Amino acid sequence: MSEAVTPRSQDYSAWYLEVIQRAKLVDYGPVKGTMVIRPYGYALWEQLRDQLDRRFKETGHENAYFPMFIPYSFLQKEAEHVEGFSPELALVTHAGGKQLEEPLVVRPTSETIINHMYSLWIKSYRDLPVLINQWANVVRWELRTRPFLRTSEFLWQEGHTAHATPEEAHEETVKMLQVYADVAINEAAMPVIPGRKSNIEKFAGAVQSYTIEAMMGDRKALQSGTSHNLGQNFARAFETRFQNEKGELEYVWQTSWGMSTRMVGGIIMTHGDDKGLVMPPRLAPVQVVIVPIWNKEEDKPSVREKVLQVEKMLRDAGVRVKSDLSEQETAGWKFNEWEMRGVPLRIEIGPKDVQKDAVVFARRDVPGKEGKQFGIPTAEVAPTALQWLVDIQAALLKRATEFRDDNIIDVSSHNQFREVVESGKWARCWWAGSDADERGLKEETGATLRCIPLDQPGGAGRCFLTDAEAKEIALFAKAY
Amino acid sequence: MSEAVTPRSQDYSAWYLEVIQRAKLVDYGPVKGTMVIRPYGYALWEQLRDQLDRRFKETGHENAYFPMFIPYSFLQKEAEHVEGFSPELALVTHAGGKQLEEPLVVRPTSETIINHMYSLWIKSYRDLPVLINQWANVVRWELRTRPFLRTSEFLWQEGHTAHATPEEAHEETVKMLQVYADVAINEAAMPVIPGRKSNIEKFAGAVQSYTIEAMMGDRKALQSGTSHNLGQNFARAFETRFQNEKGELEYVWQTSWGMSTRMVGGIIMTHGDDKGLVMPPRLAPVQVVIVPIWNKEEDKPSVREKVLQVEKMLRDAGVRVKSDLSEQETAGWKFNEWEMRGVPLRIEIGPKDVQKDAVVFARRDVPGKEGKQFGIPTAEVAPTALQWLVDIQAALLKRATEFRDDNIIDVSSHNQFREVVESGKWARCWWAGSDADERGLKEETGATLRCIPLDQPGGAGRCFLTDAEAKEIALFAKAY
Known part of the structure; x- marks a missing residue:
């Protein structure tokens, strides 16, 4: 049954919690504060991940993977860092049937273990810069959790770089902040504001933290990505040094930067409306859904054939498209369901459309007749759909920007x-x-x-x- | 310095451990039994992952993500499963500054937590099949570890499917085994033998396990991927039931299947030789390395220009190419270094080549003059390189197959x-x-x-x- 969700305007928090479950983005895990990212939610994360990963590689970064278990003593080496993270740590105390000599921290972030490795790898200025990113799960035991926004385990990427000069480290910090802003604005249609964190709000162990801040539909702020200039704080704690061109030993200058599954929550809370999700076309797991309209049994073969023809045209044009050919549900039910799941563009095809060799388009972001166009010739479906997706993306960004500026x-x-x-x-x-x-x-x-x-x-x-x-x-x- | 590695023929184990570190595939983590996957090793894993992921999606599977922490009681629900995995578990006993009421297991595999969720999601035959895959890290506390082959934490994918009939579950089990065999044989050039595990060797909790078995260079076997028919074992333990078309409640029929970073070790041990790694071209992070040969300062500009021209031609043809333009090392040093790192095809360009508008090709898998060809015209570099990569891939598979059959x-x-x-x-x-x-x-x-x-x-x-x-x-x- 596709019952309506609590309207966003009525109870924002209830709307959010209902819509993410109803749209099958996420479910609650059995352990308090954990979430299961379901295929539709994970597909959104994959789109975001691919956009980030491409930009990381274009800016010269490589991926790597560091162990999740960090000796507790590592965290204690950087005073602010351990103070900031201690209340949220999960500890492994037993493994392989024995109590461990030293408890292991399940990484809340990886500056410490990565510095341990960098101190072994970096010898000379010729080894610099080191530009590494990691895609990983991290654990922060939070008291108050909410799916995507704050969960005890979440997925993210964490970049960790080492440089020969403070200028380079600063440049990297700002460059990666701009990468985040680019992805947020141009892929997620979230008009974030890039800026510097205050001393109080900065990352535990950083010299300076930068952030992109987004305004959600209830006008609360969401910190959506951060980039930190770590100076030499971790380098001093871990003796991460290099020989400079003059032959002197110096501590490296470092940065770290991260974006997480929290962004999925940000996308939902930026664009969603009373009917449910609204996915920005560039990241939407399904960009176009095709819904057949068939009342009589005899119409089904020709409508189905048309649906599959249009689906193929769109797929060949690079569109992420899905046909909902199930026979258990009515067309009206499907409209509601796919609106709730936020698919940007719906194509309707009925017997009359087959006769006219045309289809109907309906925009998710413009409700009712205004967002509909009848009689789009089959031959023009693919280019028209591509143009509509561009238009919808732009309209979402415009609407969110106006909302932000008004508030x-x-x-x-x-x-x-x-x-x-x-x-x-x-x-x-x-x-x-x-x-x-x-x-x-x-x-x-x-x-x-x-x-x-x-x-x-x-x-x-x-x-x-x-x-x-x-x-x-x-x-x-x-x-x- | 590029010192020679211990020859494989002399001490296979020493060769393996040296070459994976020297080639910067991996390093030891600070906690015993853990590994750091360095960028070159991770890039190989990314190639493998993309090949698997594409095939999973083509066969109708979707990715999702389940929490890493599993209540200890979940493992106890399936008797064989807990017996098999207990000795290797890592336990989180404290989190957020408090002792937990129930210890949490860091997943060694996810059948239990996934069944818990499936029991909530699956109601009717219309919900079946469920075809989900997860990319994740898992932890198995092993006494004797070796990078890639057996580490306390490793990366893998685990597919978990639920079906309405035992026939479908069997079909899925074998289908995914064939996907693994396809990737191993046609991407990794590993002539694996797909087969059924004996009762003793099967997965803890499975009805029947299937495996692809590979022969390493020392002729030891490596279990390189497994696919399990779980029958209704976990469904009974977790009450994962569906209403069939007759309206009766039935337990679902399930499968699970996994391939891990262990495959990276398998690739190394299948193809490597006394000089180091030999990467199969289809998965090689760098397929072609271009090494300039310049003795005189005045030759450098024209050689460099030619190198960059050839690099661009190859990149435009879709080849993963790298130019080694560093000036600190000699060409001979670079030859050794990139041979050790296993790049399938080397292109050499010196001043005479520039004059003749031609380049030199050298195959990694055929040492010395036999594997070299001089005077390949610049205009033919891209198609020739693509053909050589195909040939090298085929030669590696042929050699490994003959070695396997001889043994x-x-x-x-x-x-x-x-x-x-x-x-x-x-x-x-x-x-x-x-x-x-x-x-x-x-x-x-x-x-x-x-x-x-x-x-x-x-x-x-x-x-x-x-x-x-x-x-x-x-x-x-x-x-x-």
């Missing part, structure tokens, strides 16, 4: 800040506060400093809180 | 069996022995029943051990 408010006083945050919107403001000021705002309003955008107006202004001169604007919001 | 000996007496096994070869024999007989032979000779080949001569013979009438021949060998 970011320039703020110049503490009172106004409170009001804006209270209303669920983002506050953009000149900022020169201290770490304590930032913590105070979080306690008072629940809003955190999401980022100091890379794109700055320039000049200076007055900090809305302290009235001190501020050189940068910052974005504050409640976040997932 | 499988038909055996008709217990004495002869002992001699053949003692000499390191495989014994092929009519077999009608009991489980106890099979165990006796293992204790006596170290040989195990590798498989009962699918390809049987037909008819009947006398069991070499018991003299009873035997309907099948079996293969026995020492194995990794």
Whole structure:
């Protein structure tokens, strides 16, 4: 049965939890806080993964794989790192029928074990840069979990690079942030804002963290990818050194950067509507669904033949297409089902369409008649579908960008800040506060400093809180 | 420095361990029994993975991802399964700063957790078949480990399917075995023998296990991929049932099948020689390496230009090509290095080649002058290289097949069996022995029943051990 989901406008959280299960993206695992990524959800992740992986390789990175079990002592070598991650660690204490001498940490991230290996591999400036990425599962034992957004185990990629100079490390950090922004904006149609994290919000062990911040449909922020300049912090902890051109030993300069299955949640919460998911065409596991409309038994053979003909034309044109030829469900049921699952473009084919040698197109993102076009000649199906997919992708990005811009408010006083945050919107403001000021705002309003955008107006202004001169604007919001 | 590796003919085990490290395929992880898969090794795994993944999708399977942590009680539900895997389990006992109420097993394989989910998802015959594959890391705490062949953590894929009838499950089991054989033979150039496992050697929890068995360069057998018919064993343990067309509740019929990073070890040990690795062209991360030969400074610009021109021609033709333009090493050093790393085809370009607008080809698998061809015109480089890669692939398979056939000996007496096994070869024999007989032979000779080949001569013979009438021949060998 395809019952309607709770409308997004009525209860956002219920909508999210219902739609991801109903669309068979995900299910709950038997252990609290874990998720099962079902084929439809995994196919979305595969599309995202392939887009990232291609860009990583184009920018000179190679994939590798490091062990998941890390000696506990490794984490203790970098003080901020162990402090940040200790509360979330899962520990293996027994293996092969025996208690282990030292407990093993199931990786929450791999800076420590990778530095251990880099310290063995890197000898000379000729070995640099090292540009490695890993696709892996990681474990962070969280108290409050939500599928895709925060789960005790999740899938991600983590890039780990080592460089001869701080300038190179900085350049790499920003370059990979831009790769994330490119994928988010141009593949996922998520108009993210790239920026720098504040001191409080940075990664445990980093010198500087960068982020892409996205606005979800309920206007909460989602940190969707991060890129860290690690400086020499881990290199010092692990003695990762190289001989420079002058023959001197130096610590390497490092970066790390990651994007995870959290992005799947981000895509859903950016584009979904009351009817369910809306997949951005470039990442949609199914870009086009073909639904036959047959009331009489005698119509079935000719309609089915037409469906398969159109399916082949689309597949040959490189479109990810599916025909729903099942006979147990009505066409109306199928429309609802595939709308709920977010397929960007539906093609309907009935006996009259067969006669006219034409088909009907319906856009997922434009409901009702407005999004429909009748009488598209069969011969034009493939080029028209390709164009519609481009149009839908652009329309989703445009809509999300307008929504984002409508919900970011320039703020110049503490009172106004409170009001804006209270209303669920983002506050953009000149900022020169201290770490304590930032913590105070979080306690008072629940809003955190999401980022100091890379794109700055320039000049200076007055900090809305302290009235001190501020050189940068910052974005504050409640976040997932 | 590119020092020579221990020759394979001198000490096979030392050769293997040296060459995989020297070629930067792998390194030892900090925790005993773990490995780091380095970029060159991971790139080989990616090629293999893509070939498998494409075939899984072509045969109707979808990828998904299930949690790595399995409640200990799940394993206990299937008696043989827990007995088989208990000695190798790694247990998470603490997480998020607390002791867990029930220890969690880090998956050694996922039949149990997947059945738990299938029991929730499968209701009716309309939900069948379920054809799911997972790419994942698994953990089996082994006492004696060796990179790629047996490590406490490894990467693999595990297919898990559920069907309405035992016939379908059997068909799926054999179909996926054939997919493995296809990939091994036609991509990895490993002439594996597909067959059935004996009762003793089957997977813990299976009704019947199938395997592809490969002969390594030292003539030991390597189980390179397995496909299991699980019958209803796990379905009964987890109450995985469906309503059939008559409205009756039935347990589903299941299969599982897996191939792992062990195959990387298999490829190395099948084709490698005294100089190092020999990569089969279809899976080689680098299929062609171009080495410039420049003695005088003035030759460098024109040689470099030619190298880059040829590189582009090959890349445009879809060849995975690398130019080694580093100036720190001599051409001779580079020859040795890329031979050691197993690149199937080397192209040499010097100043005279530039003048003649031609290049030199050298095959990795045919040493010395015999494998070289001079004066290949630049315009013909791409088609010639593609043809050589095909030829090299075929030559590797032919050589491995001849080696295999030379080392499988038909055996008709217990004495002869002992001699053949003692000499390191495989014994092929009519077999009608009991489980106890099979165990006796293992204790006596170290040989195990590798498989009962699918390809049987037909008819009947006398069991070499018991003299009873035997309907099948079996293969026995020492194995990794």
